[in-house]
Amino acid sequence: MSHSIEITPIDDQCPLLHQTKKDNIEEAGKINGQYTNKSANHIIDEKLKDLDKYTSKKFIAIFKVNVGLRKSNPDAYTPMLISIGPYHKKNPQLGSMEKYKLMYLRRFLQRKRGLDVEHCITEIEKLKGIALKCYDDIENLDNDIVDKFSEILLLDGCFVVEFIRECSGMKPNREDKIISTNCMINLVLRDLLLLENQLPFFVLTKLQYMTKEVDEVPITKLVKETFFSILPKMAHASYLEREGDVKCIKHLLQLVHMSSHPSYYNSLWHVQDLSLKIISKDQDYQTWHANMPNVTELCEAGVRFSKVGNTYSDLEDRTTLFDIKFENGRMRMPCFEVDDVTETLLRNLIAYEQQTCDVLPKHFSDFAVFMDYLID
Incomplete structure (x- = not known):
């Protein structure tokens, strides 16, 4: 389809300013919301410079689902019960799970004598910079989410680690499960495998290491044991095999994906x-x-x-x-x-x-x- 642009002859235009001098036309154009070639070049140059602030694509591992995939069923990519990470943090329908995050955080802290929130935040702050680079379009998030990003990583990360431990039978002795109903468990498992609901895996490994018991199995194995039951037709042998260098794992969804291959x-x-x-x-x-x-x-x-x-x-x-x-x-x-x-x-x-x-x-x-x- 062709498009036409109507151009009004200069003689028919009203003067921008009374007796405007030639060398003042550029400034007059700016006042009227118009830009000369020189000012347009300046704007584009500034935008190009802003690209340096954006995340390099090679670091991005946690994406927002694009419109083409989302449009057929948006609900399939949206959390139903819990928000993990920054993308859905502003969803008011997920606010009821914040108290559960605090309960799992308390259990996390109780695993090691002398461990407190201040120490945990200090450790998470060391990971904040690289963790931010794992998210796509992070520069368009609300400033308050970015400011509280370390808190988000701690609360959400402790929830994921402790929930997976709980599903694997690793809750403290004489304590009840924090989430005990099958309905809630299944919804949490569903939400933890959404592409937009991921945390960088190195955050989870760091948190597990901070409170890991001597005989505790690696978190990769705990994740596989936790999610195996809800995956459609995954061979147990291939799903539970060792996955090599844990540093190559980007997030929970990727770990499940790389473990779900044909038996041959x-x-x-x-x-x-x-x-x-x-x-x-x-x-x-x-x-x-x-x-x-x-x-x-x-x-x-x-x-x-x-x-x-x-x-x-x-x-x-x-x-x-x-x-x-x-x-x-x-x-x-x-x-x-x-x-x-x-x-x-x-x-x-x-x-x-x-x-x-x-x-x-x-x-x-x-x-x-x-x-x-x-x-x-």
């Missing part, structure tokens, strides 16, 4: 590879989008379907969500339970893949595309 990981299941097998070996990646058949068409063509593994994840079933195979006219697919949290988890794992450039292969995105074509 070395073969790198990928949607277009499987799709091309179904269509024709002669067709390439550019054509499979338009030719991938749905289930009805596959059945009419003689393809048979069979399930692999059990519906519910267990210690003996090594089948994962991605273990889909097509051989000799038979499509073998894992079955899994779908509940109220399943869509939210899958959407946030996909959002993480789509907005993080160094995530390859993108297993959850591939799975969603493949299933979308099958269901049509």
Whole structure:
């Protein structure tokens, strides 16, 4: 679509100022809300300089979900019960959980004699600068949130660490669970795996280290044990394997993502590879989008379907969500339970893949595309 701009001849314009001199036109233009080329250049130069204040993209690990992904189901990316980190701190509907954060903070402090809030804030202040750089668009947050960022990291971080400890059976002796109802537990687990509701993982590791007992297992293992039960069809063996250098872990959602790979990981299941097998070996990646058949068409063509593994994840079933195979006219697919949290988890794992450039292969995105074509 073309756009036109109406330009009024200079002779028909009203004088900016009475008997304006030529060398004063630039200043007069500013008074009237207009800018000369020189002043426009100055404005753009200032904006370019402001870029130095913004976070380098290589540090960003915690994103706001973009509009394209959010529009189909905004609620899937929004906390229902608790805000973790700065993005949803101003949501009044989540304010009731602040008292629980204080309760978990008190339990955290009681784990080590002599530990107090002042010492914790001092330690968190050392991490504040790099932690801020982990968030996208942090410069547009309210000033009071940035000013209280160390407090946010402490309260939210202690909540996450102590809640995960509690879920793993590590609450202090003779004390009740702070959050004990299944409904609240499931909602907290859901909210802790939202892309916009993350804390830098090094904050969590620091807090655990400050109060870690001698025989306490690493927080990575505690996280995996806590979230395994709510993830759809994750092989226990692959999910609980060691994940290498903890310094490479960005946040909880990434840890869950990097632990949720196909059981035959070395073969790198990928949607277009499987799709091309179904269509024709002669067709390439550019054509499979338009030719991938749905289930009805596959059945009419003689393809048979069979399930692999059990519906519910267990210690003996090594089948994962991605273990889909097509051989000799038979499509073998894992079955899994779908509940109220399943869509939210899958959407946030996909959002993480789509907005993080160094995530390859993108297993959850591939799975969603493949299933979308099958269901049509």
